[in-house]
Amino acid sequence: MSTNSLNERQKKATETLDGPLLILAGAGAGKTKTLTHRIINLVHRGVAPHEILAITFTNKAAKEMRDRVNHLLSTDTSLNVPISFNERPFVSTFHSLGVHIIKENSRILDIPRHFTIYDRNDSKRAVKNALEELNLDPKQYDPNKILSIISREKGDGVSSVEYAARNLDFFPEIVSKVWQKYEQQLKKDKSLDFDDLLLKTMLLLRNNAAVREHYAQTWKYVHIDEYQDTNRVQYEISRLLVEKHRNICVVGDIDQNIYSWRGADIQNILNFEKDYPEATVILLEENYRSTQTILTAANSVIEKNVMRRDKKLFTNNGEGDKIELIETYDENEEARTVAEKAKLLIANGVLPEEIAVLYRANFQSRILEEAFLRKNVPYQILGTRFFDRKEIKDVLSFIRLALNPDNSGDLSRVINVPPRGIGKVTLLKILEGKKNELSGSMQEKVGQFFRILERIREVASTEKPSELIKFTIRETGIESSLKMGDPEDQERLENLREMVTLATKYDETPGEEGIEKLLSDAALATDQDELQKPQSAVKLMTVHASKGLEFDYVFIAGLEEDLFPHARLNEEHVSASGQEEERRLFYVALTRARKKVFLSFAAIRTIFGAQKVNIPSQFIADIDVALIERNSPDQNGEQARGIKAIFIDF
Secondary structure, eight states: OOOTTSOHHHHHHHHOOSSOEEEEEOTTSOHHHHHHHHHHHHHHTTOOGGGEEEEESSHHHHHHHHHHHHHHHHHOTTSOOOTTOOOOOEEEEHHHHHHHHHHHTHHHHTOOTTOEEOOHHHHHHHHHHHHHHTTOOTTTSOHHHHHHHHHHHHHTTOOHHHHHTSOOOHHHHHHHHHHHHHHHHHHHTTEEOHHHHHHHHHHHHHHOHHHHHHHHHHOSEEEESSGGGOOHHHHHHHHHHHTTTOOEEEEEOGGGOOOGGGTOOTHHHHTHHHHOTTOEEEEEOBOSSSOHHHHHHHHHHHTTOSSSOOOOOBOSSOOOOOEEEEEEEEHHHHHHHHHHHHHHHHHTTOOGGGEEEEESSGGGHHHHHHHHHHTTOOEEETTOOGGGSHHHHHHHHHHHHHHOTTOHHHHHHHTTSSOOSOOHHHHHHHHTTOGGGSOHHHHHHHHHHHHHHHHHHHHHHHSOHHHHHHHHHHHTSHHHHHHTSOHHHHHHHHHHHHHHHHHGGGTTSOTTHHHHHHHHHHHTOOGGGGGGSOOOSEEEEEHHHHTTOOEEEEEEOOOBTBBTTBOOTTOSSOOHHHHHHHHHHHHHHHTTEEEEEEEEEEEEEEETTEEEEOOBOHHHHTSOGGGEEESOBOTTSOBOOOOGGGGTTO
16 A cells, blocks of 8 residues: 655654554645545554544535445455455444444344334424423423533433432422423334433443443454544543553544534544543644644634644645635625625636635525625525434335334324324324224224335335335335425435335345444434435535534634624633634634635624624634735626725724
8 A cells, every 4th residue: 555645743653553542633634635545554463443433423424434434444465355245334423323332232232123213303302392291381491492402411321310310499399300301202213312222232232241341343443533522421432442552543633623513522532642641642743734824823712722732724726815804794794795706716717616605603604695686696505404303204204103103203204204194192192002992983094004114124124225216106005195296395306216216225235234224324414414315505604513523714704702702692602712712713713714714793783682882803803914805806896895994893
C-alpha cells in the first residue's frame, strides 16, 4: 500500500498501531484518510479485518469510512490474501453498534430479537400518555422537556431507578414518575428508545464479564472518530471495549465540540492522556479543504478559547478570496441578498449543491426559504428525512407490527390505514385485551387486519426485503388507496416505490437479517442521510447540521449578538462555557467552506413578533479586517444598501 499521499504526521499516525493513540485532527485535515490507512496497515501487519472496529457518529461518515476501507482492501495488490477473502472491519455508528450487541445478546437482556426502536415521535407520544395516566396536563408539563431530561440522564448512564432514588424537588419528582411509566410502556411494547441502545449496551458490558471478554476478543483494535462528541455512556462503552488490550485510537478536535447540550463531554478528549498515560499524541494541522484566508480567520476566532489544545491550521491551497461581509437593514433584505448572491454564483457556473447557507437557529430558515423561492433559486432544507414521511412510516409500522405484535404505537398508527372503519373505541378495547367485547361485524374487520399482519410476517421469513416492501404496500391496501387519490397521493406512491428500490441493497443479507437491518437503519436515519440522494440545489441548514460536511461557498447568516453567539431566552448573557461552545460552532461554520465565506447580519430583526435592534456579532470583530471585504457591489453593479449609520454609536 502506498503512503506517498500522506503527510509526515498522517504517516506517523497510520504506523502507530499498538496501544492508545490520540489524533487531534483539525477541520479538513484528512482524518478519515488517516484512519482508513491505519486500518489497512493493521491488516498488513497480520490483524484479521474482523478484529478491527471503527465507530463514528453519523451514518454518512460511517458509510464513507466503510466504502474507503473496502476500496483499499479490494485494490491493494500487496495484500497476500486468498481470492475468496471477503472479511471486512466492523464500521458503524455508536447506535448501530448498540443494536448489533443487543441483538446478539437479546436472550441475556430478555429483549426479543425483533424489538422496535422508538423514534423521537414515539417517545414523545409515550411520555404524553404517561402524563395523562398520572392525571397531569401535557400542556402544563411539556413532554419534550421531560423527554430531554430523561434522554440527558440516560446519556449520563443513569437509570430510572437511580434517578428516583435521588432527593428530588417538585418537578424532578414528576419527571421520575413519568419516566417510570415511560419505561413500563417501552417494556410492554418490547421496544427501546435511542438512548437505551447505548445505555443497555454499556450496562451489559459493565455487568457481564463473559460478554465483555467476548467483545474484547472480537475487536482487538478499536477506532473512535469525533471523540470530542462522546457522552458519558459512549465514553464508558469505549473504555470497556478496550479494557483488555488497550489498543484504542481516537480521533477528534476539541475545537469542534458543539454538542454539550445533548450530553457531549469535552473532558473525555481533554482527559484522554490521564485515562491512558502511555498514549501517543499526534496533531494534524495541515488542512486540505479551505483557503488560507478562511483558515486564518478560523484560527483567530478559536484561539480565544481557553479549553483547548493549541494548534493552527495551515494549507498549501493558496490565500484565496477575502471573506465578504454583507450588512443589511433587516432579515428580509438579508435573505434577499443571500439568495441574489447565490443566484449570481450559479449563473457564473457554480453548481447549486456546492453552496450552503448556514444559520444558528431553525426559525431563520423560513425567511431564507421565501427569498430563494422568490428569486427562483433551487434549494433544499436539511430536515425532512425520507423515513419521516407518513407513507414510509406507515409501511414500516406494518412490518414492525407484524414482527413485534406487542407494539401499541405501531398498532395505533396503522390499524385504520387505509381507512377500514376501526375507530378509537375499538382500538382501546384491543389494547385492553377485550376483543371479545366487540360486535360481530367489528370482530371481522379486526380479524381481517390481523390476518394481514400474519401474511406480512410469513413473507418476512421467506422473501427478500424489497419483495416484502412490495407485498406490504399491496396487501395492506395502501397502494390501491393512493392510486385513486390526488397528485400528492401519486407522489406518495412514488416515494413508496423509491423505498422498494432502497430496500434492494438489503436483499443479499441472509434470512430475516436484511429486513432487521433495514428497520434499524430507518430508525437511526439522520437529516444528513438526505444528502446521499443527489439534488442540484443550494443547501439550507443549521450550523449543527453542517458538521462533517463541506461546500465551495458558505453563507453564515444572522451574525448578531444573542443570535450568534446565541443567548437563550432565560439568559441575559451567554455563560463563559457557553461562549466557548458558540465560538467553536462559528469555527465549524467557517471551516465548512473550501473557496469563499460570506458573513451576513441584519441591523433589525423581528423575533417573536417584536423588532429588535442588533449589535453585529463579536465573532466578526475577531477576524482581521484585512481578511474582510465589506459592501461589495451586487450583480447590478450597484453598491449594496449600507447600514453604517445605524451602527454609528456601537
